[in-house]
Amino acid sequence: MPGMDGLHIENISMRFDLPNGSSVQALKNVSMDIRTGEMVSILGPSGCGKTTLLNIVAGFLAPTQGAVKLDTTAVAGPGPERGMVFQKGALFEWMSVRKNVEFGPRMKGMAKAERDRITDHLLGVVGLQDFKDKAVYELSGGMQQRVALARCLANEPDVILMDEPLGALDALTREKMQGLVLKLWKETGKTVILITHSVEEALLLGERLIVMAPRPGRIHKEYRLPFAERGVNADLREVKKSEGFQETRDEILSMIWEMEEEIMGRSEDAA
Ligand SMILES: Nc1ncnc2c1ncn2[C@@H]1O[C@H](COP(=O)(O)OP(=O)(O)OP(=O)(O)O)[C@@H](O)[C@H]1O
Numbered sequence: 001m002p003g004m005d006g007l008h009i010e011n012i013s014m015r016f017d018l019p020n021g022s023s024v025q026a027l028k029n030v031s032m033d034i035r036t037g038e039m040v041s042i043l044g045p046s047g048c049g050k051t052t053l054l055n056i057v058a059g060f061l062a063p064t065q066g067a068v069k070l071d072t073t074a075v076a077g078p079g080p081e082r083g084m085v086f087q088k089g090a091l092f093e094w095m096s097v098r099k100n101v102e103f104g105p106r107m108k109g110m111a112k113a114e115r116d117r118i119t120d121h122l123l124g125v126v127g128l129q130d131f132k133d134k135a136v137y138e139l140s141g142g143m144q145q146r147v148a149l150a151r152c153l154a155n156e157p158d159v160i161l162m163d164e165p166l167g168a169l170d171a172l173t174r175e176k177m178q179g180l181v182l183k184l185w186k187e188t189g190k191t192v193i194l195i196t197h198s199v200e201e202a203l204l205l206g207e208r209l210i211v212m213a214p215r216p217g218r219i220h221k222e223y224r225l226p227f228a229e230r231g232v233n234a235d236l237r238e239v240k241k242s243e244g245f246q247e248t249r250d251e252i253l254s255m256i257w258e259m260e261e262e263i264m265g266r267s268e269d270a271a
C-alpha cells in the first residue's frame with residue numbers, strides 16, 4: 001500500500017501504575033511516521049519518556065494506548081527486524097568479539113561458513129578486524145560500542161534503535177563514533193532512531209530531530225536538518241561550523257534549559 005512503508009508510531013500513550021496506587025503518565029498521544037532509511041534523533045530532558053518510547057518500538061513494552069507498525073505489520077513483541085544498541089553493558093563480556101557478533105546468526109541456525117563471512121565483513125566495517133579473538137572485557141569502551149553496532153547489524157534489522165549509544169564515551173571517541181554511525185546509516189540504508197542527551201549529536205546525526213517534553217512525555221517540536229547529509233562527505237567539525245548549526249544548537253539548548261527549569265520549579269513547589 002503506498003504511504004505505508006516505514007515505521008509508524010500511532011498515538012502512543014503509556015501509563016505506569018505504581019504499587020502505591022499512583023501512576024506515571026510516561027507518554028501521551030505520541031505519533032510519528034519515519035520513512036524507510038530515515039535517521040531520526042530524539043532529544044529531551046530526563047524523564048520525558050525517550051527510553052519508554054524506544055522500548056515500545058522494540059516491543060519490550062506494550063503501550064496502554066496506540067500501536068507501532070513496521071510497514072503494515074503491527075509490533076507485538078521483540079523481533080529481529082528491530083535491533084537495539086544500548087548505552088553499554090549489553091555485550092557478553094566473557095565471549096570473544098567474533099562470538100558476540102555472530103550470536104544472532106548462530107541463534108538462527110546459520111552455517112559456520114556464512115556466519116564467518118558476515119562477521120568478517122562487519123568487523124571490517126567497524127574497523128575491528130584485528131580484534132576478532134579478543135574477549136570483550138579486553139576492549140576499550142569505544143571498541144565495545146563498535147562491537148555492539150556490528151552485533152546489531154549481524155541480525156540484519158530494518159530498523160536500528162539506539163538509546164544513548166555513545167553516552168559513555170570520551171569526547172574524542174564519541175566524535176569518531178558519530179562519523180561511523182553516519183557512514184553505517186548511509187551505506188546500509190537502515191532506518192535509525194537515536195536517542196541522545198547531546199544537542200550537537202542530535203543535530204549531527206538526525207535528518208529529523210524530535211524534541212520531547214516531559215510530564216506527560218510528548219512531542220514538543222520537530223526540525224528537519226541538513227547536517228547528517230552534510231556530514232556524510234565532510235569532517236564533522238566543519239559541519240558544526242556550517243550554516244545554521246550554531247543557531248539551531250542555541251535555540252534547542254535554550255528550549256531544553258527552559259523545560260528543565262520548569263521541572264525543577266515544579267518539584268520545588270511540591271517539596
Ligand atoms: N517500569 C517503570 N515503572 C514505573 N515508572 C517508569 C518505568 N519506566 C519508566 N518510568 C517512568 O516514566 C517516565 C519516563 O521514563 P524514561 O526512562 O522513558 O525517560 P527518559 O526520557 O528515557 O529519561 P533519561 O533521559 O533519564 O534516560 C519517568 O517518569 C520514569 O520514572
Ligand SMILES: [Mg+2]
Binds near residue numbers: 050051052163
Ligand atoms: Mg532513557
